[in-house]
Amino acid sequence: MPLGSSRAVFAQAGDAGAGKAVYERKCALCHGEKGDGKGPATELLVPRPRDFTSGLYKIRSTLNKTPTDQDIFNVVTNGMPGTSMPDWKVLPERDRWNLVAYIKAFAGDKLKDAPKKVDLPKEVASSAESLKRGKEMFEAIECNKCHGNEGRADGPSRPELKDEWGQPVAPANLAKRWTFRGGKDRKEIATRLAVGVLGTPMPAFLEAVEKPEDIWHVTNYVISLGEEPKFATLVTVTATKDAIPDDPAAEFWSKVPPSYLPLMGQVIIDPRNFNPSIDLVTVRGAWNEREIVFQLTWDDPTESKPDAAKKIFADAIALQFPPKITPGPERPYFLMGDDSDAVYLLRWEQGKGVMEATANGPAKIKAIAGGEVNGKIVYKDGRYRLVMRRALAATGDDRPTFQPGVFTPVAFQAWDGGEGETGVRMSLTSWYYLHLEEPQSNRRFVVPPVVALLTLAAMVLVVRAANRRR
Amino acid sequence: MSFLRSRFVQAVVVLIVCFVLFRFGIQPPAPWSVITLYMAIILIAILAFVSSDADSWRSFLTPLRDTVVKPERRLLRMVLMIVMPLLLGYYAYTQAAAKPQAPPELRAVHPAPPASIQFRGKEINIQGIDNPLRKDQSAFKQHVAAGGEIYIRNCMYCHGDNLDGQGHFAHGFSPPPANFVDPGTIAMLQEAYLFWRIAKGGPGLPKESTPWNSVMPAWEDRLTEDQIWQVIMYLYDATGQQPRRWESH
Numbered sequence: 001m002p003l004g005s006s007r008a009v010f011a012q013a014g015d016a017g018a019g020k021a022v023y024e025r026k027c028a029l030c031h032g033e034k035g036d037g038k039g040p041a042t043e044l045l046v047p048r049p050r051d052f053t054s055g056l057y058k059i060r061s062t063l064n065k066t067p068t069d070q071d072i073f074n075v076v077t078n079g080m081p082g083t084s085m086p087d088w089k090v091l092p093e094r095d096r097w098n099l100v101a102y103i104k105a106f107a108g109d110k111l112k113d114a115p116k117k118v119d120l121p122k123e124v125a126s127s128a129e130s131l132k133r134g135k136e137m138f139e140a141i142e143c144n145k146c147h148g149n150e151g152r153a154d155g156p157s158r159p160e161l162k163d164e165w166g167q168p169v170a171p172a173n174l175a176k177r178w179t180f181r182g183g184k185d186r187k188e189i190a191t192r193l194a195v196g197v198l199g200t201p202m203p204a205f206l207e208a209v210e211k212p213e214d215i216w217h218v219t220n221y222v223i224s225l226g227e228e229p230k231f232a233t234l235v236t237v238t239a240t241k242d243a244i245p246d247d248p249a250a251e252f253w254s255k256v257p258p259s260y261l262p263l264m265g266q267v268i269i270d271p272r273n274f275n276p277s278i279d280l281v282t283v284r285g286a287w288n289e290r291e292i293v294f295q296l297t298w299d300d301p302t303e304s305k306p307d308a309a310k311k312i313f314a315d316a317i318a319l320q321f322p323p324k325i326t327p328g329p330e331r332p333y334f335l336m337g338d339d340s341d342a343v344y345l346l347r348w349e350q351g352k353g354v355m356e357a358t359a360n361g362p363a364k365i366k367a368i369a370g371g372e373v374n375g376k377i378v379y380k381d382g383r384y385r386l387v388m389r390r391a392l393a394a395t396g397d398d399r400p401t402f403q404p405g406v407f408t409p410v411a412f413q414a415w416d417g418g419e420g421e422t423g424v425r426m427s428l429t430s431w432y433y434l435h436l437e438e439p440q441s442n443r444r445f446v447v448p449p450v451v452a453l454l455t456l457a458a459m460v461l462v463v464r465a466a467n468r469r470r
Numbered sequence: 471m472s473f474l475r476s477r478f479v480q481a482v483v484v485l486i487v488c489f490v491l492f493r494f495g496i497q498p499p500a501p502w503s504v505i506t507l508y509m510a511i512i513l514i515a516i517l518a519f520v521s522s523d524a525d526s527w528r529s530f531l532t533p534l535r536d537t538v539v540k541p542e543r544r545l546l547r548m549v550l551m552i553v554m555p556l557l558l559g560y561y562a563y564t565q566a567a568a569k570p571q572a573p574p575e576l577r578a579v580h581p582a583p584p585a586s587i588q589f590r591g592k593e594i595n596i597q598g599i600d601n602p603l604r605k606d607q608s609a610f611k612q613h614v615a616a617g618g619e620i621y622i623r624n625c626m627y628c629h630g631d632n633l634d635g636q637g638h639f640a641h642g643f644s645p646p647p648a649n650f651v652d653p654g655t656i657a658m659l660q661e662a663y664l665f666w667r668i669a670k671g672g673p674g675l676p677k678e679s680t681p682w683n684s685v686m687p688a689w690e691d692r693l694t695e696d697q698i699w700q701v702i703m704y705l706y707d708a709t710g711q712q713p714r715r716w717e718s719h
Contacts, residue, residue, distance in 0.1 A: 029618055029622040029631075040622055041622040041623055084638065233571075262641060264638075264639035267627060268685070274627060330677070332682060407573055429643075430642075430643045430685050432644075435570055435572075450562075451559050451562040452555035452559030453555070455554055455555040455558045455559070456554075459554065462538060463538050466535065466539050
């Protein structure tokens with residue numbers, strides 16, 4: 001075969017024999033040698049690796065059970081966001097087509113019907129009208145029953161949802177479309193809505209909506225539920241002269257620029273948390289001459305009522321700082337410090353409220369007596385919003401003083417008690433920097449005109465001098 | 471193309487070509503501070519060259535002087551007197567209004583290894599030793615397979631299925647997980663060095679490597695000596711890299 005002919009954009013017939021070698025090297029550790037989804041990593045993964053012998057494919061563009069070869073090829077190529085399936089663009093295209101042929105063979109007769117490709121209705125662009133219709137349809141076809149009123153995966157049916165194999169399965173958080181298994185693009189979302197997601201409780205809606213184009217109205221509405229965040233490298237705390245409100249839902253906070261921080265599972269100390277529930281926290285901060293106030297926003301599908309027998313624990317979140325802000329790079333160990341170096345925590349826990357604490361590692365958290373921190377929490381539609389406030393200055397060796405202009409290390413930890421997270425089962429970040437923005441000065445309006453005038457004056461002088469010398 | 475004979479035009483052309491080369495020719499892109507430094511050196515070199523003899527210097531200055539004094543260049547002069555102050559003023563604005571950036575985290579990426587470490591109460595030499603499991607060639611495949619399982623159950627979440635440092639948790643941590651496919655990581659290290667790094671993890675780093683920032687666990691708590699050597703064999707086999715050898719053999 002000449003070079004470059006494998007770049008065809010249309011589906012190619014793969015060679016299952018050649019696919020086997022690639023499969024055993026790249027896929028078998030999760031999907032198993034026999035394609036039954038029972039590789040050595042399976043028990044650690046949520047969702048579990050696909051059992052190819054079942055012939056059930058989540059991501060397909062067809063009305064029947066059989067996906068097109070292109071559907072399988074796309075999943076291999078793009079991976080499945082929000083799962084352990086990475087994209088395999090590193091493999092040559094020919095290898096990926098060979099894999100498609102090999103993977104399909106595991107299902108034997110189950111994929112014998114030819115794929116019946118869905119014809120999506122004519123695309124409708126997003127508009128205020130389309131969003132209104134989309135929201136009506138969203139409720140009419142009961143998307144909210146599983147996905148919740150604001151799409152944050154907190155619908156009343158959530159606890160009962162099971163996949164084809166009886167494993168609990170969470171509805172997608174529609175406000176985080178970058179984690180959609182089949183991709184975040186409009187056409188992908190519309191296709192999932194139209195033909196459903198096999199093996200999960202997500203049904204096909206092409207027939208259920210009133211008019212075919214409603215598929216696009218709902219798609220537009222789903223896309224409007226959340227913006228893809230750009231992750232922060234610095235957490236900026238805005239300076240203000242005004243009083244900072246206690247209410248986490250106050251208008252004030254919508255004007256403070258957010259910092260989006262990704263949270264990861266804690267996998268250092270047992271029990272390890274390979275599949276953390278909380279993957280994102282949005283931080284806003286404001287300070288005035290007296291105090292510093294943080295507003296934290298994060299999605300949590302349940303406002304847990306702690307019940308140890310049911311393995312339900314208190315939801316919680318914490319900000320972590322070194323107890324002293326020193327100029328050098330040294331700071332306590334990121335995972336809540338260690339025996340020799342403590343960290344300072346600003347912590348909210350369900351039922352206990354806001355508190356200050358010192359930790360020498362996750363097992364040694366001690367509340368600071370006479371804490372001067374307070375706050376307010378609101379839970380609505382699958383989302384917590386929390387305000388925590390503290391005086392800028394602090395006394396004692398275990399509490400940092402916040403100073404404008406100084407880069408202060410900060411880290412975050414979060415617990416979704418409803419998903420059994422407590423103690424070291426948490427999601428966390430490594431160290432970031434917090435920066436209290438210095439009050440807006442007029443420098444940026446004064447300096448540029450001065451520079452421009454000086455430049456002009458210098459040029460005039462040069463021209464004059466040169467002409468005089470002539 | 472007579473204007474190309476002008477020293478001034480030549481100097482400008484050289485400057486522009488150099489800038490384009492530095493800006494787009496270097497991959498991955500060089501930081502602005504480096505480009506600024508390079509451009510300053512080029513500028514000095516050009517000035518030295520054009521001023522090397524009097525004729526050349528005069529030819530270089532002529533277009534500049536003409537622009538400043540010649541009556542027929544009056545319009546150009548006026549345009550420059552408006553544009554230059556505005557450009558510099560705009561530059562001053564971008565500098566004055568710039569948002570603060572997080573300070574850079576300076577750290578030694580591959581610090582010098584210790585001569586030996588304590589592994590679960592047993593002293594293990596690091597300097598000069600090779601992977602003991604490689605002695606028995608017949609067991610090679612078995613060790614690599616075992617290493618693959620250890621990898622996928624423990625390491626994949628950060629270092630990725632592709633061993634490229636792009637695992638599930640990779641984008642959430644700084645410093646980021648090592649990319650084993652990159653020729654700048656395991657390919658330039660001895661297997662014993664990897665043993666040290668895996669056994670002692672982030673907390674076992676020396677201070678110049680900011681142990682408080684690293685999320686790498688100390689695997690001696692979880693893996694046996696043989697398991698660590700097995701996963702090392704898997705890393706080299708799966709990436710097609712060769713371990714570095716000790717020099718004094």
